[in-house]
Structure formats: C-alpha cells, structure tokens
Amino acid sequence: MQNSEELKWALLIASLAMLAMAFCMIAFVMYYQKRRFEEEKKISDIEKNYNRLLLDTALNSEETERRRIAQDLHDDIGTMLSLTKLSLNQLSKLVANSGNEKEESIMKKSQSLVEETILHVRRITRDLVPTTLERFGLMEAIEEFIHKLEEDNNLVIAFQSNTEEFPRQGQKLELTLYRIMQELVNNAIKHASCSKIDIVLEIDEEMIGLRVTDNGVGFDPEKIKESNLAGLGLLGIESRLAIVNGTVQYEQPAKGGSSAIARIPVNPVSGNKPEPLHPFRREKVNI
Amino acid sequence: MFDTYSAYIVNNPISSIAVFITVLPLTLTIARRAFLDKSLRLLFCYLAVKLIIDLAMLHYASNRTNNIILYNLSIPLFYALLGGMFYFKFAEKPRRQFLIISIIGLFFFCAWDIVNSNEDLQNMREHRVVLYSKMVEGVLMILVILLYFYEIIKSLQIPNLLTFPFFWVCSGLLLYYSSLIFIAPVIHYAYTWNNTMDLGITEFIPSIFEIICALFFSVGIYHYSPKDYAKQ
Ligand SMILES: Nc1ncnc2c1ncn2[C@@H]1O[C@H](COP(=O)(O)OP(=O)(O)OP(=O)(O)O)[C@@H](O)[C@H]1O
Numbered sequence: 001m002q003n004s005e006e007l008k009w010a011l012l013i014a015s016l017a018m019l020a021m022a023f024c025m026i027a028f029v030m031y032y033q034k035r036r037f038e039e040e041k042k043i044s045d046i047e048k049n050y051n052r053l054l055l056d057t058a059l060n061s062e063e064t065e066r067r068r069i070a071q072d073l074h075d076d077i078g079t080m081l082s083l084t085k086l087s088l089n090q091l092s093k094l095v096a097n098s099g100n101e102k103e104e105s106i107m108k109k110s111q112s113l114v115e116e117t118i119l120h121v122r123r124i125t126r127d128l129v130p131t132t133l134e135r136f137g138l139m140e141a142i143e144e145f146i147h148k149l150e151e152d153n154n155l156v157i158a159f160q161s162n163t164e165e166f167p168r169q170g171q172k173l174e175l176t177l178y179r180i181m182q183e184l185v186n187n188a189i190k191h192a193s194c195s196k197i198d199i200v201l202e203i204d205e206e207m208i209g210l211r212v213t214d215n216g217v218g219f220d221p222e223k224i225k226e227s228n229l230a231g232l233g234l235l236g237i238e239s240r241l242a243i244v245n246g247t248v249q250y251e252q253p254a255k256g257g258s259s260a261i262a263r264i265p266v267n268p269v270s271g272n273k274p275e276p277l278h279p280f281r282r283e284k285v286n287i
Numbered sequence: 288m289f290d291t292y293s294a295y296i297v298n299n300p301i302s303s304i305a306v307f308i309t310v311l312p313l314t315l316t317i318a319r320r321a322f323l324d325k326s327l328r329l330l331f332c333y334l335a336v337k338l339i340i341d342l343a344m345l346h347y348a349s350n351r352t353n354n355i356i357l358y359n360l361s362i363p364l365f366y367a368l369l370g371g372m373f374y375f376k377f378a379e380k381p382r383r384q385f386l387i388i389s390i391i392g393l394f395f396f397c398a399w400d401i402v403n404s405n406e407d408l409q410n411m412r413e414h415r416v417v418l419y420s421k422m423v424e425g426v427l428m429i430l431v432i433l434l435y436f437y438e439i440i441k442s443l444q445i446p447n448l449l450t451f452p453f454f455w456v457c458s459g460l461l462l463y464y465s466s467l468i469f470i471a472p473v474i475h476y477a478y479t480w481n482n483t484m485d486l487g488i489t490e491f492i493p494s495i496f497e498i499i500c501a502l503f504f505s506v507g508i509y510h511y512s513p514k515d516y517a518k519q
C-alpha cells in the first residue's frame with residue numbers, strides 16, 4: 001500500500017505541474033501577443049509619421065521650387081524686360097525723329113509686345129506664388145482667384161462664407177485650403193463642362209469646411225480611383241489633407257454635378273505674426 | 288429506473304456535473320449561431336457526440352454494467368473531431384498533413400491498444416481501459432494546440448485574444464488534456480471490478496478540468512459573433 005500512496009502523490013504533483021505549465025503557456029501566449037501587437041503598432045505609427053513627414057517635405061519643396069521659379073522670373077526676366085522696355089523707349093524716340101512711318105509702326109508693335117510680356121510674366125509669378133493669400137488671407141485670395149477666372153471664362157463662380165472676417169490660419173493650412181480650392185475649381189472647369197461653380201467656406205470652433213460644387217456632368221470618385229484614371233489632382237488633395245489631419249468627401253447632388261467637401265481642423269496663427277512668405281525674400285546669390 | 292440514476296448522480300456529483308455541463312456550450316453554440324464557423328461546427332459535433340456518449344456511459348454505470356468500451360472507442364473519435372478543428376485553422380500544409388496522419392495513426396494505435404489491453408475481447412464485462420491511447424491523444428492534442436499558439440503569435444492577426452473564441456477553446460482543451468495526461472495510464476489499472484487502487488482526489492482532477500474546459504468553451508462561444516465571421 002505504501003507504493004500506491006506514493007504513486008498517488010506523484011500523480012497528483014505531476015498533474016498539478018502539468019497544469020501549471022499549461023496555465024503559464026496560456027498566459028505567455030496572451031502576454032507575448034499583446035506585446036508584439038503594441039510593438040507593431042508603435043512601428044506602424046512611426047512609419048505613418050515618417051510618411052507624413054516625407055509628404056510634407058515633398059509638398060514644401062514643391063512650394064519652394066515655385067517660389068524659386070517665380071523669383072527668377074521676376075528678378076531675371078523681369079529686370080531684363082524692364083531694361084528692354086527702356087531701350088525700346090529710347091529707340092522709339094530716335095525712330096520718331098527719323099520720321100519713317102513703317103519703322104514707327106514696327107516700333108509701336110515691339111513696344112506693346114514687350115509690355116504684354118511684362119504683364120504675362122507678372123501674372124505667372126503671381127500665379128506661382130499666392131501672394132494675396134499670404135498678405136490678406138484666404139477670403140481675399142479666393143476672391144482674387146475667382147475674379148481672374150471669371151474674366152477670361154464664360155462662367156459664374158459664386159463664393160460664400162459664413163463669416164465676414166475669416167480668422168487667419170496657419171500658413172500651411174491656408175495654403176492647403178487654397179491649393180485644394182484651386183484644384184477643385186480647375187477640375188470643374190476642365191472636366192465638368194459646367195456653367196456655375198459654388199465655393200463655400202465655413203468655419204466654426206473646430207473645423208474649417210471648404211465646399212466646391214459644380215453643375216456639370218458629375219463623377220464617381222471611387223470608380224476614378226479604381227480605374228487609375230485619377231490624375232495628380234485628386235491624389236494631391238488627399239495627400240495635402242493627410243498632412244493637416246483633414247478629410248475630403250465627394251458627393252453627387254441629386255440635381256446633377258458634383259460636390260467636394262474638405263474638412264480641416266482649425267489651427268489659428270499663434271500670437272506673433274509669422275514672417276510673411278514673400279516670394280522675393282531670398283537673397284540673390286548668382287549673377 | 289430514475290432512482291438508479293439519481294443515486295449514481297448523488298454518489299458521483301463531480302463526474303455527473305462534467306456530463307451535464309456540456310449542455311451549456313451546446314446551447315450557446317446554437318444561440319450565438321457559432322456553427323457558422325467551420326471549426327466551431329466541429330466543436331459542436333464533438334460536444335453533441337460527447338454528451339451522447341457520456342449519457343450512455345452514465346446509464347451503464349448507474350446500472351453497474353461495464354461501459355469502458357464506449358470510453359475506449361471515443362478516444363480516436365474525439366481526437367478526430369477536436370483535431371479536425373485545427374485543420375481549418377492551420378495555414379501551412381505540412382501541419383494539416385501532420386494532423387490528418389495523426390488522426391489516422393491514433394485510430395490504428397487505439398485499435399491495437401484495445402486488443403493489447405484486453406486478453407479476451409469477447410468478454411465485455413471484463414473490458415479494460417486502454418493503457419496508452421488516452422495519453423497519446425493528450426500528447427497529440429497538446430502538441431497541436433501549442434503549434435496553433437505558435438502560429439497565432441507568429442501571424443499576429445488577432446488583436447485581442449480574450450475576445451477570440453478559438454483561443455478560449457484551445458485554452459480549455461490545453462488545461463483539460465494537461466490534467467489528464469499523467470492520470471490516463473493509471474486509469475487502466477484503477478478502473479477494474481476488483482479495484483485495489485484508490486486514487487483519491489487525483490481521480491477527480493480530470494473531471495474538474497472537464498468542467499472548466501466546458502466553461503472555457505462557453506466563454507469562447509459567447510464571444511463568437513457571426514459578424515466577425517463575415518469579416519474574415
Ligand atoms: N468636377 C468634376 N466633374 C467631373 N469629373 C471630374 C471632376 N473632377 C474630377 N473629375 C474626374 O476625375 C478625374 C481625376 O481628376 P484629377 O484632378 O485627379 O486628375 P486630372 O484633373 O485629370 O489631372 P491633374 O489634376 O493631375 O491635372 C478626372 O480625369 C475627371 O474624369
């Protein structure tokens with residue numbers, strides 16, 4: 001019987017040990033899984049941040065590049081054109097003295113061409129860098145943009161805002177909204193064949209909403225995305241928004257056309273005014 | 288008739304609870320529609336078969352008839368049903384093959400074990416519990432579960448294990464078979480008519496863990512939702 005008693009204890013202990021091991025195993029799996037998940041999450045967070053940084057840098061360098069081109073245009077071509085105009089003016093006096101009709105008319109033509117070129121260069125530089133946006137804010141910039149479009153297009157663009165005085169936002173945010181508005185309006189003009197575009201800018205305590213509606217043919221963004229028809233425009237809107245935690249939503253209103261709403265959390269400029277991003281600030285190095 | 292059952296149940300409360308607790312995960316499976324999941328459907332089959340066999344064994348036991356043949360035959364059947372659950376869970380083919388081979392292997396091993404453990408197969412009254420099969424079943428089952436755990440950890444597809452039904456099922460099975468693995472061979476010697484060996488509390492450990500296992504199943508099935516299944 002002694003043997004049996006010992007066996008009983010041995011069995012009991014062995015079973016309990018086995019059970020303890022099983023418990024440990026289960027606990028280990030749970031613990032390890034949880035830790036791996038946390039690590040994984042951390043890594044993906046880092047990756048996300050990194051991607052966002054990359055994007056930010058890419059967009060920033062795009063802006064910088066625009067600025068550089070604008071500056072070069074203004075400083076080099078602009079200056080030269082002014083000098084050309086000056087020379088032409090002198091030349092025209094000489095030509096006027098000589099009294100040759102034909103020469104005079106060629107002179108006039110050259111002068112007006114140079115003047116026109118100057119205007120064009122100025123327009124291009126201003127298009128490249130939204131100076132109005134930086135100086136006067138979003139509302140003025142949008143109004144100016146609309147004004148320019150209405151001049152040489154045959155369509156009605158309406159702009160509404162829920163405030164008289166749109167509070168200035170962070171530089172990046174304003175630029176983001178402006179570029180998105182630009183792309184949406186350009187898309188409407190390019191693809192929608194519409195006769196009317198509505199731009200609505202709304203702001204409350206937390207969010208800024210930008211809605212661009214056209215009365216054109218309309219489109220299905222899902223289909224566009226799938227069929228890789230998407231140009232840089234719609235993708236660009238999304239990546240710009242990703243940097244400022246914004247979202248974009250496309251709708252197809254019942255009465256036709258399409259409507260896009262971008263939402264971005266507000267980010268008012270803090271106390272000290274940011275130095276104006278003037279395009280011609282960079283010091284001239286070459287020449 | 289009814290008296291014999293109630294007398295048996297009163298005398299063996301723990302093993303009786305272990306029989307009737309199976310109803311809980313069974314009803315939960317139906318209530319939560321857990322049979323939509325292939326693995327849980329097999330678990331449902333296992334629970335149903337187990338309930339039937341257990342009730343039959345209870346019937347014979349309370350009539351003092353030898354029911355051990357049922358116990359012996361249930362070993363490969365249970366392993367086939369429980370191991371089969373993992374067939375749908377394993378991603379890699381070698382593991383599935385191992386599973387199939389082990390199910391077939393255990394079947395033959397069990398047949399050999401029954402012949403080996405009984406001198407006279409015709410004599411049902413003196414039929415004895417198999418010596419190794421239950422232990423081998425336990426070892427195989429634990430191995431399969433550990434393999435599955437390894438896969439869970441490696442694949443990292445389940446965000447929260449505590450709400451993952453199959454993790455509870457595995458944990459329950461792991462505990463049950465761990466409690467059984469050393470006791471199973473001894474039962475061969477203990478469960479005879481002229482029983483000379485009293486295992487004491489040790490005898491109840493498997494029954495207790497059978498109950499715990501059924502409770503784990505219930506928790507797991509409770510966490511099942513057909514919506515998750517649709518997502519997979
Ligand atoms: N307002 C709209 N109405 C109708 N279709 C549109 C509208 N906006 C976009 N689309 C469709 O979505 C497509 C993708 O637009 P997206 O701005 O991404 O590219 P894009 O304008 O063709 O090129 P990019 O903007 O790069 O110059 C367009 O080709 C057009 O078919």
Ligand SMILES: [Mg+2]
Nearest residue numbers: 187231233234
């Ligand atoms: Mg576009």
